Amino acid sequence: MDTAADLLFLNEEVALRINPFSEGEYLVIQTYPQEKNLKVSKRSFDYEIAKKYCELEGLGHDYATFELRIIRDHKLWTVNNSGYPRTISQQQDWKVSPEYLEAIDDNDNHGEIIICFCSYPYFHGVTAQTSGSGEVVECWHCVTCLVDDHEREIHSCPNCEISLVDELDDDSDDFYEQITQPAVCIGCANYHGQEYAEELLICAIHPYGWDGVSCPDFTVNNN
Known part of the structure; x- marks a missing residue:
C-alpha cells in the first residue's frame, strides 16, 4: 500500500x-x-x-x-x-563533494568553489608547502572537487581546457585571449579566433560568431 x-x-x-x-x-x-x-x-x-x-x-x-x-x-x-x-553539453550535472561544500563554510579555511565559464566547478584554496630552505610557505592552487574526481591538482579546466593558472592573474594576455573567446565557442573544434586586417575571424562557418547561446555547428574538440 x-x-x-x-x-x-x-x-x-x-x-x-x-x-x-x-x-x-x-x-x-x-x-x-x-x-x-x-x-x-x-x-x-x-x-x-x-x-x-x-x-x-x-x-x-x-x-x-x-x-x-x-x-x-x-x-x-x-x-x-x-x-x-x-x-x-559543456554544462553537466556536476556533483560537488560534500567536504568542499563544508570547507567554504569554514571561517578558518581560505578557499572557495569557483565556477568556470563552461559551468565546471573547481576548488581554489591554500596549501602549505616546504621550500628548499625548509621554510613553510602557503600557496594558492586549484584542485578538482567533484564526488567522482577530487583532490587532483589542475592547471586548466578539465571540461573546456581554459587555463586556470592564468585566471589568477587578471593582467595575463593569455587569459584575456581566452575570456574574449565567445562562451558558445569554448571547446569547439571549429573555433579559429585569429585577426586578419584587424578583423577577428571566429570560424569559417560563422565568421562573426553565432548570435545565441547554442551554435548548431558546435563540434567537440577532442584534442
Missing part, C-alpha cells in the same frame, strides 16, 4: 529534486547565471512540451537564460531541431 511519502514522488516539484534523470528525458536548464548545482526548471519526455516551456522561460526572465538538453548515456546533450541528441 502506498504511503504519503510514496505519493510525494508523483508531485512534479518533488520529482525535480529527488527522482534521478532518465535516458531520453528532456531537461530545461538555466545556463546563466550558472550555479554550483544544475538548476532544472522542467523535466519531460515530450520534446514539444519541453521546447515550448524553454521558450516561455526565456521570454519570462530578463537576467537568466535557459536551454533544452536531453539525457543520453547519463550525460547532458544539446538537442537538434527534431529533438534528437546533437553534441555533448
Whole structure:
C-alpha cells in the first residue's frame, strides 16, 4: 500500500529534486547565471512540451537564460531541431563533494568553489608547502572537487581546457585571449579566433560568431 511519502514522488516539484534523470528525458536548464548545482526548471519526455516551456522561460526572465538538453548515456546533450541528441553539453550535472561544500563554510579555511565559464566547478584554496630552505610557505592552487574526481591538482579546466593558472592573474594576455573567446565557442573544434586586417575571424562557418547561446555547428574538440 502506498504511503504519503510514496505519493510525494508523483508531485512534479518533488520529482525535480529527488527522482534521478532518465535516458531520453528532456531537461530545461538555466545556463546563466550558472550555479554550483544544475538548476532544472522542467523535466519531460515530450520534446514539444519541453521546447515550448524553454521558450516561455526565456521570454519570462530578463537576467537568466535557459536551454533544452536531453539525457543520453547519463550525460547532458544539446538537442537538434527534431529533438534528437546533437553534441555533448559543456554544462553537466556536476556533483560537488560534500567536504568542499563544508570547507567554504569554514571561517578558518581560505578557499572557495569557483565556477568556470563552461559551468565546471573547481576548488581554489591554500596549501602549505616546504621550500628548499625548509621554510613553510602557503600557496594558492586549484584542485578538482567533484564526488567522482577530487583532490587532483589542475592547471586548466578539465571540461573546456581554459587555463586556470592564468585566471589568477587578471593582467595575463593569455587569459584575456581566452575570456574574449565567445562562451558558445569554448571547446569547439571549429573555433579559429585569429585577426586578419584587424578583423577577428571566429570560424569559417560563422565568421562573426553565432548570435545565441547554442551554435548548431558546435563540434567537440577532442584534442
